[in-house]
Amino acid sequence: MVRTVRNAGLAWMALLLIMMLVLTACAEKAAEPTSTEQKAPTENTAAKTKVVKDAYGDVEIPVKPQRVAAIYQEDFLTALGVTPVVQWYHPAWGKQDYLGLDVPLFDITGSMEALLAANPDIIIVDGYADPKKYEEFSKVAPTYKLPDELRNDTIGRLKKIAEVLGVPEKADEAIQKYNEKIADTKAKLEKAIGNETVAVIRLNVGNKPNLALFGDGNVYTGMLYKELGLTPYSAAKNQETHVVLSEEAIPAIDADHIIVFPSNGTWTSEENKDALKILESPIWKSVPAVKKGHVYPMERTHWQSGAILANMKKADDLVKAFVK
Numbered sequence: 001m002v003r004t005v006r007n008a009g010l011a012w013m014a015l016l017l018i019m020m021l022v023l024t025a026c027a028e029k030a031a032e033p034t035s036t037e038q039k040a041p042t043e044n045t046a047a048k049t050k051v052v053k054d055a056y057g058d059v060e061i062p063v064k065p066q067r068v069a070a071i072y073q074e075d076f077l078t079a080l081g082v083t084p085v086v087q088w089y090h091p092a093w094g095k096q097d098y099l100g101l102d103v104p105l106f107d108i109t110g111s112m113e114a115l116l117a118a119n120p121d122i123i124i125v126d127g128y129a130d131p132k133k134y135e136e137f138s139k140v141a142p143t144y145k146l147p148d149e150l151r152n153d154t155i156g157r158l159k160k161i162a163e164v165l166g167v168p169e170k171a172d173e174a175i176q177k178y179n180e181k182i183a184d185t186k187a188k189l190e191k192a193i194g195n196e197t198v199a200v201i202r203l204n205v206g207n208k209p210n211l212a213l214f215g216d217g218n219v220y221t222g223m224l225y226k227e228l229g230l231t232p233y234s235a236a237k238n239q240e241t242h243v244v245l246s247e248e249a250i251p252a253i254d255a256d257h258i259i260v261f262p263s264n265g266t267w268t269s270e271e272n273k274d275a276l277k278i279l280e281s282p283i284w285k286s287v288p289a290v291k292k293g294h295v296y297p298m299e300r301t302h303w304q305s306g307a308i309l310a311n312m313k314k315a316d317d318l319v320k321a322f323v324k
Contacts, residue, residue, distance in 0.1 A: 052164065055145040056134060062142070064166045065121035069141070071108065073124055074099055075307030076161045080170040085118040093264055098302040098313055115140050124161060127151060152219050154308055178308055185315040186229045192322045198224065199233035199255035199289075202242065202304075204263045209275035211250065212263075215239020219306045221259075221314075228315065251286045257322070258289045261298040296321040 049060050070077050072088040078099055089095045089105035106114045108128075115123070115137075123143040125134065137143040144164050150157045155175055162171035200214040200221045216225045216232040217240040224230045233255035235243075245253075260279075265272050278284060289295055298317055302310040 052144065055147050056131065059142060059144055061144055061164065062121045067119060067121045068124070068165065069106070069115060069118060069120040069122070070124040070161065071106070071137075072096075072126065072128070073146075073157075073161060073307070074101060075305060075309045076158050079158060079174045079308045080162055080165065080167055082165065082167075082170075085120050086114055094301070096301050096305060096310075098299070098310065112136060112140055122164070124164065152217070152222065152306065154223070154306055154311060158308055174308060178312060181312050181315055182227050185319055186227070188319055188323050189228055189230060192324070193230075193257065195231045196256035197233045197254075198230045198257045198259065199236060199253060200224065200259045201245075201253075202261055202263050203275055203278065204244070205265065205272045205275035206263075209278055211245045211278065212242045213239075213245055213253075214242045218242060220304050223306065223311050224314070224318070227311075228318065230318075247283060250283050253287050253289070255289055257294045257296065258287070259296050259298055259303075259321075261300045261303045263300070263304075266299065267297055 048063060050063050051058050051060050053059075067085045068077060068082055069086050070084055074084045074087050074096060077084050078101070084101065084103060086104050086106040087095055087099070087101050089107050091107065091109060095105060104114055104118060106118075120141045123137045123141050124146065125137060125143060126146045127148055129137060129143075129145055134143060134145055146157060146160060150160060155178070158174060159168070159171050162168050200218070202212045202214060204210050204212055213233075213236055214221045215236050216222055216238070225232045233253070235249075235253075262269075262272055262275070267276075284290060296317075298314075302313040303317075
């Protein structure tokens with residue numbers, strides 16, 4: 001009887017041991033990757049980069065870059081929902097404050113240290129990057145130079161940046177919002193001022209302050225005429241950039257409305273006090289639009305940009321100025 005019980009116990013122990021071994025083997029087998037899972041990392045690795053053609057030739061860039069530096073293109077990144085790893089900065093001109101970015105500044109007049117520290121996956125540049133500067137950027141990270149023909153093409157530039165970053169759908173969303181804003185603003189402005197002429201003038205501050213008239217083809221303000229339908233002041237027609245106005249030309253400005261902004265700083269910057277005296281001079285006060293109170297001071301940072309969010313802020317400014 002004792003042997004029977006003992007044998008039965010041994011049998012149960014043997015059975016239990018066998019079951020444990022089977023369960024362990026199954027667990028190990030389940031943990032092993034399938035042949036498909038084993039191939040996935042190889043496929044992902046192969047898809048990490050792509051070769052694209054930029055203004056200087058072929059460049060290998062990440063398919064889905066996560067850390068993006070876009071020098072003076074931060075507006076477009078923000079519109080696409082991408083936070084840049086650094087923001088363009090110039091000691092004399094400052095940065096694009098209207099974006100409200102909280103990222104390290106990259107002084108374009110200094111060294112590459114800030115850019116190196118940001119460790120970007122990709123750097124996007126525009127026409128300011130000549131071959132020498134492009135080579136410097138390329139030593140930090142794969143660098144893509146935007147085509148020169150997109151310089152004055154806000155929508156085209158946005159699409160290209162989205163394409164490079166692998167998020168074309170984000171561009172479609174941003175463009176829809178932009179088009180709606182522009183169409184709404186254009187209708188309001190047409191009703192408010194019709195064909196009354198508009199001049200855009202920049203107060204150039206510095207050692208020798210002067211006034212510059214922006215043309216209807218200017219990269220920053222041409223959209224007022226081409227997209228928002230405003231009528232340019234006659235001297236601004238067929239002008240691609242801007243012209244500095246002589247003292248004799250200032251009293252001759254007969255635009256119905258004048259938009260004005262400083263080249264650097266703000267209207268309250270201490271260093272701009274001397275330059276502001278131009279707008280207190282008898283010559284300036286003799287201009288018809290000035291006499292009528294049809295002068296509209298604007299903030300510099302988005303008025304000196306032709307990017308998509310900047311243009312939308314200009315649209316808001318114009319509605320506030322003209323639509324009563």
